[in-house]
Ligand SMILES: Nc1ncnc2c1ncn2[C@@H]1O[C@H](COP(=O)(O)OP(=O)(O)OP(=O)(O)O)[C@@H](O)[C@H]1O
């Protein structure tokens with residue numbers, strides 16, 4: 001993928017959260033889903049945010065992915081504040097620099113695997129020949145070259161998530177954010193997906209932030225953060241992470 | 245992106261077929277009706293021109309129907325000049341003249357007030373023979389010959405071969421009377437004319453009225469659409485030649501046509517509006533549902549960096565495709581329906597025409613283009629509101645939808 005060069009700048013902050021706070025209003029009640037969270041993801045990091053259900057993981061991830069706006073605090077992308085950016089500018093940041101992987105895969109059902117992967121490149125107006133080549137290369141990387149023409153409903157869960165990973169990576173984003181990427185997969189398939197992400201991180205220096213409540217995901221991280229009741233607790237750094 | 249919009253239509257085939265079917269039905273039906281109205285209008289135009297010519301030239305008082313006596317007749321010199329200058333216009337195929345007057349028709353012991361129209365028999369411009377239902381038309385060389393309207397003949401008990409006396413005042417104001425033979429009975433598009441009008445040879449009319457003048461010059465043009473151009477040309481020449489005469493085109497001469505044309509336009513407009521509204525609301529419902537069902541997917545593509553504007557165009561694009569395809573099928577269906585009607589040959593007499601014709605549907609560009617355009621427009625417009633609403637949902641919220 002030619003992303004090796006990113007590792008020369010390993011360690012520069014890509015995504016930062018400052019005092020990030022989010023309230024939801026449910027009728028008259030105010031739910032504090034996120035409470036003054038500080039967070040930094042650096043180039044080349046593989047971060048896992050671990051926490052129980054309802055702890056605010058998705059809320060945090062949505063804010064970091066710039067698809068939701070905080071009640072207070074700030075998300076900095078490549079060092080620049082984002083809260084004052086209009087919706088259009090956020091969409092452009094997302095398409096160019098952020099990759100997203102969802103728990104439920106979220107592929108477009110009427111498009112083939114290859115077309116789903118191609119979609120973000122259409123948004124970035126990448127020339128046709130380059131699109132073809134990039135889609136081919138990334139599908140090979142995730143091991144789906146033979147299934148490129150299949151529709152999502154003709155693929156297994158693990159295969160669908162591979163397509164989703166390929167879609168998130170095809171634009172060579174600065175950071176890939178994943179919300180419970182293994183939750184809808186059996187444990188063996190989940191393991192394969194995590195190995196795929198880990199390989200991409202190690203070989204191509206892709207920056208990952210994965211939120212999960214699945215303890216099996218934790219061993220793949222270089223860095224594990226714990227979230228509880230909307231607050232980030234301790235940080236654990238692992239020098240050389242080893243899969244369980 | 246355009247192809248994604250098209251592919252989105254393949255999601256729920258039944259619903260897409262239903263929507264396209266509704267658009268197609270509206271399009272096909274309005275096409276057939278518009279084509280029928282268009283054909284009727286063309287027939288009525290043709291019939292009107294056959295009765296009045298494309299345009300007439302006379303003293304303004306004559307054309308406005310407020311001439312008194314015979315003060316406004318054209319003397320032979322003027323008549324010749326007017327006919328010559330009209331014939332010199334490009335597109336003019338011929339001219340003829342008329343001289344009409346009121347008279348008293350006496351047969352046996354009954355009398356009737358009639359309007360007599362003196363015409364040049366077989367003039368090649370206005371075809372009176374076509375109107376004759378009994379007997380024969382007027383021929384060159386006829387003098388004391390008369391065509392009577394169908395109702396008038398019935399009321400007076402007149403038969404072909406009967407003799408009548410026609411009394412009128414001469415130009416100088418004296419009474420004059422002459423016998424004539426009924427050579428034919430004619431029908432007409434208007435009951436009033438059938439009850440009160442007779443045709444006589446121009447030569448007879450001039451003899452009875454003791455004049456060599458005529459009342460009006462009738463001009464026939466090769467194409468209907470050229471009428472107004474010719475009228476302007478003649479008007480220019482008349483005023484340049486110092487002739488104080490006016491020109492009236494067929495659409496103004498026939499009050500019946502004027503009323504009918506307005507009615508047709510209203511019908512046309514009403515039909516188009518009705519189809520538009522119907523298609524708009526049905527498709528609005530269907531698309532609203534279709535977009536709501538896909539809320540999570542719309543959230544996904546927003547999360548991937550698709551802007552609100554791009555999502556909006558995608559969704560409106562679906563409506564547009566639906567209209568283009570549904571309308572296309574509708575046009576084909578409408579053309580098939582038209583062919584069916586045209587082949588069936590159902591007899592029908594449009595109002596204001598003399599003969600019954602086969603019921604027909606004209607397929608002009610307008611007849612095909614308007615229903616198709618309206619289908620596309622109404623379908624695309626019906627996508628606008630639900631598409632706008634769908635793009636207002638923040639991506640994080642849209643992603644939570646099930
Ligand atoms: N749209 C919303 N409206 C109201 N409350 C919400 C909304 N979204 C989340 N919450 C609440 O905010 C808190 C954090 O939710 P969040 O979805 O971030 O948790 P999570 O850690 O992702 O949970 P899970 O593991 O179940 O996905 C929860 O108490 C949840 O009920």
Ligand SMILES: [Mg+2]
Pocket residue numbers: 057058059179
């Ligand atoms: Mg969650």
